[in-house]
Amino acid sequence: MIVLGIETSCDETAAALVDDQRRILANVVLSQIEDHAPYGGVVPEVAARAHLAHLDGIIRQALAEAGLGLDAVDGIAVTAGPGLIGGVAVGVMTAKGIAAARGLPFLGVNHLEGHALTARLTDGIEFPYLLLLVSGGHCQLLCVDGVGRYRRWGTTIDDAVGEAFDKVAKMLGLGHPGGPLVEAAARGGDPRRFALPRPMIGRPDCNFSFSGLKTAVRRAVAGLPQPLAAQDVADLCAGFQDSVAASLADRAKRAIAMFHVEHSGNGAFVVAGGVAANQMLRARLSAVAEAAGMRFIAPPLKLCTDNGAMIAWAGLERLRLGLVDGLDCAPRPRWPL
Ligand code: KG4
Ligand code: ZN
Numbered sequence: 001m002i003v004l005g006i007e008t009s010c011d012e013t014a015a016a017l018v019d020d021q022r023r024i025l026a027n028v029v030l031s032q033i034e035d036h037a038p039y040g041g042v043v044p045e046v047a048a049r050a051h052l053a054h055l056d057g058i059i060r061q062a063l064a065e066a067g068l069g070l071d072a073v074d075g076i077a078v079t080a081g082p083g084l085i086g087g088v089a090v091g092v093m094t095a096k097g098i099a100a101a102r103g104l105p106f107l108g109v110n111h112l113e114g115h116a117l118t119a120r121l122t123d124g125i126e127f128p129y130l131l132l133l134v135s136g137g138h139c140q141l142l143c144v145d146g147v148g149r150y151r152r153w154g155t156t157i158d159d160a161v162g163e164a165f166d167k168v169a170k171m172l173g174l175g176h177p178g179g180p181l182v183e184a185a186a187r188g189g190d191p192r193r194f195a196l197p198r199p200m201i202g203r204p205d206c207n208f209s210f211s212g213l214k215t216a217v218r219r220a221v222a223g224l225p226q227p228l229a230a231q232d233v234a235d236l237c238a239g240f241q242d243s244v245a246a247s248l249a250d251r252a253k254r255a256i257a258m259f260h261v262e263h264s265g266n267g268a269f270v271v272a273g274g275v276a277a278n279q280m281l282r283a284r285l286s287a288v289a290e291a292a293g294m295r296f297i298a299p300p301l302k303l304c305t306d307n308g309a310m311i312a313w314a315g316l317e318r319l320r321l322g323l324v325d326g327l328d329c330a331p332r333p334r335w336p337l
Helices: 033-039 044-066 085-102 111-123 161-171 178-186 211-222 230-263 279-291 308-320
Strands: 002-007 012-019 024-031 075-081 106-110 129-134 139-146 149-155 268-272 295-297
Touching (some): 002 085, 012 308, 024 044, 033 044, 106 308, 111 129, 111 295, 129 230, 139 230, 149 230, 161 211, 161 230, 178 279, 230 268, 230 279, 279 295
Parallel strands (some): 002 075, 075 106, 268 295
Antiparallel strands (some): 002 012, 129 139, 139 149
């Protein structure tokens, strides 16, 4: 069984082919970073137009790289939300067009489900597992019981963690997207120079909060001579990243304890989403899992950030279960898991 996956919910135009042996036959990602750079963030209208201009070519390229024609494909999966609605609509209409023309099953996939099931594509793990989903729009702890069966144990009460990385990067004049730039700058920094808050530590739930930390960085910036010296930027990045790590680790510890109560030590702790590309955060979270005797799984970097393979795989999992969607499936800007 082979599924074509299409992803256009943010600023990556992506198409991929995966099969039921967990092989990625092609995975093409075109980043629009350059298109949005002059604006310091993703502009929805610019994104939608770029998806429209490039998606056909990206799908053709994926098929060519896999050495396949559409006649070899068993289903068309596409991100149907949540995301920037113009881009999602471009992806959904394209996918419906192919599905209708070829008489193929259509699968409207939740983008978060794509991130959530990636570890089954990369590592073949069984349900249930504990998932920390950290991306530009989301920060959640989920118990993944099966395809379409997600229990949310914690979420952010304000900003998503990737959003906090992006905003801090903007304050420090680093550019967009902020995550990789903050991570790189932090390497030369002293995390202890600025006393930044470590949000939510010790709270009896599994929720997150990053807006106070972001404001603390803003205040620290305002107290420094302008323009900022490179060392100031590095120290702020290191301090910010350290606080995020401490907060994520504390929240993960709590969720792992809950997971143990239900599943007595079986199962894995998985991180997914763009922020899971951060090496320092991966190391901290891996240590938490190890201390709790739990297997730790973090997908390879290019499967952490948005891509078509995760959508193709989620579509394949749904297709195997007969969870096919009709062509009346509507693009959704908001769609909780
Ligand atoms: O999953 P993703 O590609 O798109 C969404 O679904 O949101 O995540 C993008 C987010 C951005 O906020 C980006 O700054 C962040 O992931 N990110 C990182 C790193 N690489 C990407 N955050 C921290 N460290 C990184 N290395
Ligand atoms: Zn994503």
